[in-house]
Amino acid sequence: MTAQAATTHAAPADAAPEATAPPPPRRAAAPPPLSRRLARRFATPLSFVFAWAVLLGLWELGAAAGWFSDRILPPPSQTIPFLLAGEATVGFGTQRTGLMEAISVTLVRISVGLVLGLVAAIGVAFLILQVKLLRALVLPIVQSIAPISPVAWVPFAIAIVGIGDPAAIFVVFMAIFGSMCCAAVAAFDSVPQEYRKVARSLGAGTAEMWRTVLLPAAAPSLMTMVRMSFFAAWMAVLAGEMAGINSGLGYLIIMGQQMYNMKLVMVGIIAIGVVGFALDRLLLVAQRRIVWWEDAQ
């Protein structure tokens, strides 16, 4: 059987190199209509303010109309002056601590616990991925620790390191370490095999693989995991502070309850909401900067 030796029909479309004018990049699509862009830009902050204004207005109205007791649910007109006058304090004399101290004490505990938990979780996840035996030995333990309620650790924490910062940090750490570690293992496991194959065939060693492929590829999941853990850390530290670690925002609220000072409780709750929301937004900004190639929500 013979094929034409020189079948140079030179089908030009086949052989021509790609035209010099490149197709437009995918990102540069036509901008969405103005109304949509405006909505995206302002809807969130505007609706945020509006929703709160409606709720607070109804609250004030309800208290004024006597639908509920203003001693149990103090309306904004009582809470805000109380907050601004700096009366949201607990303790007397030299032991007297204000709202700002309570916030900073709690925030330090959260931050230190979160950073320690993150480092430990990624470290243990690294070992679990690198050493097959550890996946069998360590991962089941981590998975068993994850669902334990952080408050359950409080007695241990107080017995071992006493009341105060170390106990609170320990509680935060225990609250987030297990779930963070499981999530980190899952994040590293789900890095596409092809990325690893490509990196290996391009000559990457183990250290380089972790630094340039596994960590960046898992970074979006890891950042989401940090934000989720931040909420868990808030809840854990407040629970701990209410259950015997006698300082911080949780303690402030529990003292408000014991002194039947609902304005104090309300101020504590507002502080938690405002600070928590602000920090989550900060984390979101950080997430968008760190994993710039992903579209974080």
Add this chain to the structure above:
Amino acid sequence: MNVRLTAPGEAPAMPATRTIATPNAAVEFGRVTKTFGDVTAIEDVSLRVPAGEFTVLIGPSGCGKSTLLSLAAGLEAPTEGFVTAHGREVTGPSRDTALIFQQHNLFPWMTTEANVAYGLRSRGMARREALARARELLAMVGLSDFSKKPPTALSGGMRQRVALVRAFATEPTLLLMDEPFGALDHQTRKIMQAYLLSTWRDSGATVVMVTHDLDEALMLADRLVLFTGQPGRIAETLDIAAPRPRSRDDPGLREIGARLERHLAAAAEAAEFTEAERARLASR
């Protein structure tokens, strides 16, 4: 005689004379069997890939073609038999071997130039030098303007072009491609095929490519290896000596194409339907 066919019965092993005649095999599979758990992906496959040639593996899905590439790349080890590259047994990934997949697998967290520089950096080249070389290589394929952009800013064809440049940057002697253009549209695919051919000719590398696309196989291959599944075995090997660029209207190629088409259709049907279903369909 530009097209040499091996009779189906002659397969799977290459004739002995041929074995001796080509000692410069870039890759050699010697009676390779690979099983994953209970599944036998490939069974008793012997194949020599001569250095500098363009070999295309074609066959129904699930016939173990991709497994062969993984074995040649050193990402998997054979259950039985041996795999050598340039006369040495393959024990792990080699710096002389590059891999390309259907998905471009560019790292989205790196700029285009950093992606291309990745292999150079892994080989110890200084960062600035590697990036400069990457820009040079990108300029050669008309992508200068995109060197600082992330891969997400590129079109599908451009990304696959960058993946090719990244693979060729380290000047591999063996290029393993697993359906490299499978995700591209028809026109882009033809452009990429032409680009691949010219790059390959300049590099002198050995190419082993897996494809489902018969047309692509006929346009590119020096040698076509036809597989049956499952487990994967070599059904037939044939050399195509028609010079490039080839035409789709070449009667010799068309004849081979028609015959391979029938083979692939039968193999696909065998893979998709059970014996009983086929009997039921036939009785209608």
